Amino acid sequence: MSEEPQAAKYRADPAITTLADWLGAPVDAADFPETRLRFRNDRAAASVGLGALSDEDWARHFGRFVPLEGNLPRPLALKYHGHQFRVYNPQIGDGRGFLFAQMRDQAGRLMDLGTKGSGQTPYSRAGDGRLTLKGAVREILATEMLEALGVNTSKTFSVIETGENLMRDDEPSPTRSAVMVRLSHSHIRIGTFQRLLALEEPDHMEALIAYCLEHFPGPPPPEDAPGRGEPAVMLMHNVVERMADLAASYMVAGFVHGVLNTDNMNITGESFDYGPWRWLPEWDPSFTAAYFDHGGLYAFGRQPEALHWNCGQFAVALRLLADTEPLVFALERFGPLYMEAVAHRWCWRLGVEPRGLEEDSQLVSVCEKTMRESKAQPDAFFFAHRGGRDASGELGDALADYTPVADIHDYWDDAAPQSMVINEVEAIWSAIDESDDWQPLMDKVAALRRMGEAHGTPPRPAGHA
Template identity: 75%
Template structure:
């Protein structure tokens, strides 16, 4: 099992209050009829000093949302706009969630506690502000699997069943309700910047850029980057680096997010907000996750382009502060950074040391071809070929000369790989829905974390060492 992190002290630090009067709206949580704890992630809670909370305090803070000590006095529903399937929508914002608290983790990073399903807000429009229990279970599975596969993702901290019956068009209804808390490095989206552009709030845009640079630090732009001393240009370069790595991590994990709208893209490069996600059953660039994605805009193979397009919308927003050329120069770095990240992460998942850009690109291409021709599920492919073993034909030739890394963990001796294709997700949910049996979920999380332990620490993006 994965070793527990060293317990950190609880260090509240609600920095968002610097921006709160124009960034969000004070709200209250819905008064739920029940607050039954279904999942508490003490592994993640340890990093921010919350693992020691007794269950009754966990319910008070994460079910009834009584403020944490010295933290936000009232939850804040954030304001933002966004492109949804490339259509601009100025009426979004936090419609069933809010920012509840901020604190420092054991590495000194500023982290947010945000909610999903916590009730109506001024941005709810026709929505009921609620979350289905199945949606919450799906999110904990997604975040656990992504973390195990090296993706920079939010952590699902808590799921509390809230005792309401919800009507949904995409689930058998009535269905059970829940409220979820996620732990993230931030909840500021590209859509947050788009709103300030639409309202021409230049001073607020400058303040938001400064907040991001202060609290989500990253490497400086290259020495020859035009406009590198401008804060907006610095942020653009940081975001491009993070997003290139995020896109690569999705592809190497065989993950399809499903809804890569600008309001679902976190400025920190952290994956979050999981709805109709899927893992690939086979290596298929056209595979889509959302039943409503009729054009395949966010299909598996189009995710890098979608994320790059979203970065372009950030560049457009930052034109409120700087001219276009330095922002375009930052955008042009995405492709090379993405290819480097794919190669680095591919070798990490295969359990071999990177060789050279040309050889690594050929290795990726050979493995993709092998998966397409065989139809093998990607998790099984990477498991079977860990450390270069059992390779044949083009894959064997491409792996020649690669040096295996540590593959001594007993997970690699298992006959089958851990995966999270849709049948596995439905099996876990079926036990809950039919028998209120939560053991399959806990067992699945334990196995996923064991797999994550076997993979080890994911590679660091270039420039972030």
């Protein structure tokens, strides 16, 4: 990747050490046969003061996991439980990853560097603790596309090929291996709180809530919210607001995460951990990303329901410290907040100024109907009708009173939009797998970042970074 300007000074802040004795277990990374640097996200690195690292130092820190200056002396494999496809599982935790370091970004936010594929931990169970190179490439593509479409997502920070051959049941084997590092605003999950409920540890939960409110603050609850001054209630409102926006962002992006379990839900509302994801080939609420999701629990159109259900499990966990009424009050805000976020984000992606929730919701309905009837690929639909252009019939009528935003980026003059349908993903991987050609991937990342520049800053929930 091209070099980026140094946007921040490196400021180590391993805040998690105050909780580490009971939140995780110190571990060591696997000793890989080799560390071949394949992807370094200089844009993300610049945001936390690490953009000036040489490739040699990069591989030492993110392939051999030599500690960063002033940071965690040993990685920390985090402990958590979770509902996996609605079945509670207490036998999970960081099984092939760990928290490697924490630092402040240029906005002062506490950021984590966490891994995927860094080796076995006490929570690996029967797993080998490894990540396929294809899985790492897919994570690059998912995070870059999501960021360009305004989704609050982790950033794929580094991918290093490790020289091992892995056996997998769901793809051709043996296959190449990698270790990946993600930059994320927290790795505290809903499942982290569920574990503390299951173990009946109110003191630890109180400490974890205080940690979250200090380092991931949000706006205060509404004036009429019962218990609005209680820490657990405050955090519940913040999580509901963030999850409602995350659900809306998935829908407007036409994205299917595939595995929306409670251990994959970050309390900051930041999406992460991309396995069997897909983008819609056409607008189909029943479209499912994971081949093992036989009942369609996490199908495209059921994602808002899934995130709402997960918020409900968060409320159940917080009952260890808070009464039911204020938590239910917060949970019931999810629906209205989701509808508002969909309307705002839809107008943003379509390139028109919002007119009000009722009008904007009607516009969304007409657009969905048009996509269903035309079987248009969603990325192509939004691009073709950006700012209301080329809209006719019912869609033209719905857009007639909308004011286009001022689009000055030349991306909007391209012959076709960027997309991430599965055929392109497989073609990018095939170039790497068959001829070790990484240029299609690098070209795609550059094209997605250009698309992100054209879209500009997405709307966010009020008071949330």
